[in-house]
Amino acid sequence: xxxxxxxxxxxxxxxxxxxxxxxxxxxxxxxxxxxxxxxxxxxxxxxxxxxxxxxxxxxxxxxxxxxxxxxxxxxxxxxxxxxxxxxxxxxxxxxxxxxxxxxxxxxxxxxxxxxxxxxxxxxxxxxxxxxxxxxxxxxxxxxxxx
Numbered sequence: 016x017x018x019x020x021x022x023x024x025x026x027x028x029x030x031x032x033x034x035x036x037x038x039x040x041x042x043x044x045x046x047x048x049x050x051x052x053x054x055x056x057x058x059x060x061x062x063x064x065x066x067x068x069x070x071x072x073x074x075x076x077x078x079x080x081x082x083x084x085x086x087x088x089x090x091x092x093x094x095x096x097x098x099x100x101x102x103x104x105x106x107x108x109x110x111x112x113x114x115x116x117x118x119x120x121x122x123x124x125x126x127x128x129x130x131x132x133x134x135x136x137x138x139x140x141x142x143x144x145x146x147x148x149x150x151x152x153x154x155x156x157x158x159x160x161x
Contacts, residue, residue: 016064020054020135029050040052045149048073048149052068062113064138065099066138067097067098068098068099068149069094070095071095072093098158100138100159114129141157143155144158
């Protein structure tokens, strides 16, 4: 993840915030809005991850635009709740990105797992849907709004 996705996020204009063992937050300021997402790892540290996202109004000076902006605790006016970017729509762990292949792909490839690079590549390939959501609120096949 650190080798491939973090540089990709930086190229998209995101700044990484202070991470914990389970969550790595990212944000960028676009005009008067903050695009915010975090990488959330499964709580038992199995190789499952999901991207939680939202957007909210930027309330600061232009000097702060280069600094990381935390996700606000308030849900005020202009706040768009967002959702999750994941392998497929649905609420359970099966839909998260991981190195475990879905059953259909196991049967076609006779392999149970992706390499770590392939799992991160799947995230990078679907990140355009998140950009489209921020731009026009379009929900692609990897966007799950709860």
